Amino acid sequence: MTPSGSLAGKTAVITGATAGIGLYSLLALAGEGANVIGVGRNEARILKAEALIREKLPDAQVKYLLADLSIQSQVRNLAVEIQDLLKERGIKSLDILVNNAGVYAQHLTRTPEGIELTLAVNHLAPFLLTHELLPVLTSGTDQRIITMSSFAHIRASMNVGRLNNPFPYVGILAYARSKLANILFTREFNRRMSGSPVHAFAMDPGLVNTEIALKERGVESQIVWSFRRKKGSSPEIPAQTVLYLCREKSILQSPHNYWRDTQPKQPGRNAMNDRMAAELWNLSCELCGIQNTDPQ
Numbered sequence: 471m472t473p474s475g476s477l478a479g480k481t482a483v484i485t486g487a488t489a490g491i492g493l494y495s496l497l498a499l500a501g502e503g504a505n506v507i508g509v510g511r512n513e514a515r516i517l518k519a520e521a522l523i524r525e526k527l528p529d530a531q532v533k534y535l536l537a538d539l540s541i542q543s544q545v546r547n548l549a550v551e552i553q554d555l556l557k558e559r560g561i562k563s564l565d566i567l568v569n570n571a572g573v574y575a576q577h578l579t580r581t582p583e584g585i586e587l588t589l590a591v592n593h594l595a596p597f598l599l600t601h602e603l604l605p606v607l608t609s610g611t612d613q614r615i616i617t618m619s620s621f622a623h624i625r626a627s628m629n630v631g632r633l634n635n636p637f638p639y640v641g642i643l644a645y646a647r648s649k650l651a652n653i654l655f656t657r658e659f660n661r662r663m664s665g666s667p668v669h670a671f672a673m674d675p676g677l678v679n680t681e682i683a684l685k686e687r688g689v690e691s692q693i694v695w696s697f698r699r700k701k702g703s704s705p706e707i708p709a710q711t712v713l714y715l716c717r718e719k720s721i722l723q724s725p726h727n728y729w730r731d732t733q734p735k736q737p738g739r740n741a742m743n744d745r746m747a748a749e750l751w752n753l754s755c756e757l758c759g760i761q762n763t764d765p766q
């Protein structure tokens with residue numbers, strides 16, 4: 471399908487842009503003329519990504535910012551830095567936010583703020599970053615938020631009250647819940663922001679050959695993923711769906727909030743549970759210290 475809409479002159483932020491799906495999404499957007507702000511957590515990996523971008527797209531308009539998204543103060547600082555950068559460039563609104571950064575943690579790990587790591591990086595960071603960027607995400611005419619979910623959500627259930635105290639902790643279940651949270655967040659965001667210029671989409675990138683589960687301490691997960699990922703696609707494939715969700719005009723009228731391979735998909739039953747979505751929103755506000763106001 472030929473996509474509609476140009477990205478020339480648009481400004482996009484992509485988290486987790488130093489590797490895998492995020493890096494290739496950055497290349498896809500920059501290749502279409504967008505000014506892209508990539509977010510990474512590690513300076514050496516940012517330098518490596520910048521070198522690859524220079525090699526593939528020497529004229530790309532790309533700038534990286536450093537933030538560990540597991541730490542809320544760093545998410546808040548990042549939002550300030552992004553808004554300062556836009557101001558410096560005389561830009562009033564952010565056109566695209568791709569919440570892509572994600573982790574898999576085999577063993578229970580807590581952030582210095584006491585949040586379970588998968589919940590912190592995969593759900594609360596997108597939730598908080600989106601919230602902090604709302605002033606620039608709602609000041610244009612067509613603005614989009616894409617949050618990287620996964621088919622893994624399909625088996626997930628969620629006891630919202632126990633989300634930050636999972637017992638027993640099982641890495642794959644925590645990951646699946648965080649990916650369910652991505653779709654519930656997208657659903658509740660669209661309900662609350664209905665009538666505004668900003669639209670949120672969650673996407674399933676499919677099985678992708680990246681290093682996601684090779685980066686953590688769990689040896690068993692590393693072994694399983696080292697085999698499983700070989701069956702995955704190149705990250706260039708889901709990057710095309712990111713690009714599609716960033717620029718296709720017809721999807722703004724679509725009632726669907728979950729996409730894969732440029733097509734709408736029916737998410738799992740729990741991902742369509744409005745009560746769960748509202749409870750998760752309330753808990754997320756509490757865990758991020760955000761005042762919970764519902765404009766509807």
Ligand SMILES: NC(=O)c1ccc[n+]([C@@H]2O[C@H](COP(=O)([O-])OP(=O)(O)OC[C@H]3O[C@@H](n4cnc5c(N)ncnc54)[C@H](OP(=O)(O)O)[C@@H]3O)[C@@H](O)[C@H]2O)c1
Nearest residue numbers: 486488489490491511538539540571572620677678680682
């Ligand atoms: N691979 C798959 O099959 C698959 C399937 C479904 C969904 N997904 C989702 O796709 C997204 C991208 O994953 P991927 O497979 O491309 O993995 P990846 O190659 O490991 O990329 C993850 C990115 O997130 C960054 N990141 C991790 N923790 C962070 C933190 N605390 N602060 C800031 N950045 C952080 C990583 O930085 P570093 O480069 O420093 O590690 C990297 O840039 C994730 O949300 C994942 O859940 C992946």
